[in-house]
Amino acid sequence: MERIAYLIRRILEMILVVLVVAVLNFTLIHLAPGDVAVYMAGMEAGPEYIATIRHEYGLDLPLHIQMGRYMSRFLHGDFGRSFTRGEPVVDIIMNRMPATLLLMGSSLILGAVLGTLGGALAARHIGSKVDYLISGLCVAAYSTPVFWLGLILIYAFSVHLNWFPSSGMMSFLEEQRGIVDTLRHMALPVLSLTVYFIGQNIKVARASVAEAMQDDYITTFRAVGFRERTVFLNHALRNALLPIVSMTGLQFTQLTAGAVLTETVFSWPGMGQLVFQAVLSRDYPLIMGGYILMSIMVVLFTLLVDFIYVVLDPRIELK
């Protein structure tokens, strides 16, 4: 079937992305000024440790052999060892992955749902003053730096109103932890991350719904006697979903950027904050590992969205 062929091709493309990321990592660290061994071992490392690293990674060998070894390690899931924490990079990062997924996932879903609703509403009242106002607010929303918004939210809702905690994912005391506690901790970070995406989504949804309402089959289904609400939900909105889902797929990369910044502001114990700390301590294996694993995550999410899109649109074909 056409649609399965399309999905297979997408999977192959995504695999290529991950491979390119791996190659980029390798290339960049070798292009950087200075000794690769020092990058991998850390600035503070003693000469014996540096020599060990040099030997372990074969950094004296010709480049193409190094690349081969690197790719082979990569395919086995060995992304190096963090010198600040002394553990394999993969383990450290996978430990932090769920927290980031929680943050990113919530923002994505919330942004998509609220954005679609807002856009559909705006499409109903297109051209009105309210519409202009909403559109203007949307532009401001995706022009706002997420970390600045985070700081403001902390100040307003945490420091002043004390409604929500200002950092972390759970409370310090064991007995306070739980779902509600985590939700309370999530509120502000998710909000600051979501505002950006609601802005983008409302814009796309509004145009998409307005266009779908102009389609010919809307007339058909009104003519046959369906109520306006049914026509809107089953036909206009259903077709309008396609560009919205497409857009969501493109938002993952921005989501990862937002995640790093938000986690830093809120001290959220996820991958993003980890990478930030790695940058501070120049722990390159960790930085690179973060880049790779984040790429893999984006790839997986993108494939998921592709899958959803193929289910929604029967017209997909191999180009």
Next chain:
Amino acid sequence: MTPYENHTLLEVQDLRMHYRLASGAVLKAVDGVTFSIRRGDKLGLIGESGCGKTSIAMTLMGLLPENASIRGGSILYEGGDVLSYSPKQWREFRWEKVSMVFQSAMNALDPVYRVGKQLSDVYRLHRKCSKEDANKHVEDLFKLTGLPVSRIRCYPHQLSGGMKQRVIIAMSLLCNPSLIIADEPTTGLDVIIQDQIMREIVSLIDQLGLSMLLVSHDVSVVTETCKKILVMYGGKVAEYGDIADVFDNPSHPYTMGLLEAFPNIQGPIKGLAALPGTPPNLAVDLIGCRFAPRCPRKEALCEEEDPPGAKLHGNHVAFCHFAGDPGIKSVNYCELNG
């Protein structure tokens, strides 16, 4: 004007419908149109774009946009006043008594659902029945319209233009209506298929004993398929009557122009006549005959007074001051064009 017959299905009297434009002006899209359709009739509604024919079709189906309003006249279906129907009555009328076949150029089907599902959903909206019964009915209609039953589970983009049009036809027949409004049903199809589809439509209409209102800008299609013709110009009726009468004795200069513009393979070779001028602006109040600015026979009277309907043979009526005068027998547009 039209004799009331016992089996009159639809009677439209002096219908007036206006659009309110964004600029505030009022566009008189339908300005006093009268016609009737009996059981088994096939009426062709013909005119240029903007003459009001599609507006009439939309009015009959209750599909007018928000800025449109009925300003006068009546629409009687089997004696019932359609314009004062309650929403419940509209639900029993629309698609049950009168349905529509849309232009094939339109994307009249939703691209994300299978065609069989779209049809059975419509059927189940009107008749409470199980999915299996609805599917069976859809299958029957597929067979009736000449569609392979295997295509029921196809998506619209997987069907050819002709097949899609047959699906639209099948859709119009779902609830056994008595009147089918066909709005330019073959525009956009290639010429060979056009002919085929049109003949299939007519054959279905005859087979099922239905009536048809064919809206078209193409004289040839109308003359081949319809028994009565209503020529519209500028929102008003120009000429109306049985096809034979109108064709043999066109009495409105516009009709004459239309018929002359249509090349006749059997007759003497004439130049192709094009009607000079442009359609009138219906947003402006017009005095006198709408067609006067383009009429080669116009006189002072035409620009002052609205022409009354001149009764001719049988049903035949023409709205021209000089209708029936032997002098204007055949206005030769070819001469005018040089």
Next chain:
Amino acid sequence: MNLRGKGRLIRELVRQKMAMIGFFVVCIFFLIAVLLQSLPIPDPFALSLYPFHPPSSEHFMGTDNLGRDLFSRVLWGTRASLLVGILSAGLSAVIGIIIGGIAGYYGGWIDDLSSRITDVFLVMPIFFLLILIVSLFGSHIFFAIFSIGLVTWPRNARIMRAQALALKKRAYVTAAIGSGASSLRVLFFHVVPNGVSPVIAYTVILIGQAVLVEAGLSFLGLGDPNVISWGQLIRSGQQSFANAWWISFFPGLMLVVMVSAVNFFGDGLSVALNPRMMRR
């Protein structure tokens, strides 16, 4: 685009009120950035005896942790943002036009290769890549500009490619080829100028995104330490936000204003270049 086309474009553009406001605001920022030294504002590096001073008539935006006038520092930040935004977007556009134009016009392996690269970059987390690059190679501002430009050209290339593909069949292209022009000449003197409009529209929006990316990098401490930038200012006010909210607040507000202005202008440009879509 001929002269008549340009006139119509300007007229369409002026009709979009928000776009003109956006353009106006960006112009003001531009003037500020250019005329910085001549402006009657205090020295942004001058320490004073009044750190953490709230906004007052003397210091419109208050002072920071070292007593430096925040208003002046915020104005100085304009320069960094505009520099990074415009230059990196410009670089991205130039590379994108060249590669996309060649890919669309010539097709073949160049097209396949650039399409693959484009697809890869669209899915890659670019911010992470930039973090890696800057932490490896240093945070000099021109390096940041260079990196952002190098990482964002693919989308521009895709737009240009689509245009080149469509335009290479036009009559004036065949005419130019027929009159003996070399294919490169045809590409860059005929195809590109006529197809460049959507690239320009996207590049304007890219300016805004580049500004936000730079701010993000600066906030994380990866910005050029010698240049005053808004992201850096927000970072410096982070610890003391509860007591001296203005230090982080005003630079961020400036970011919102500038990026919004750029986006409004970019949207208006898109609509003016293609009036068929998104008509209210």
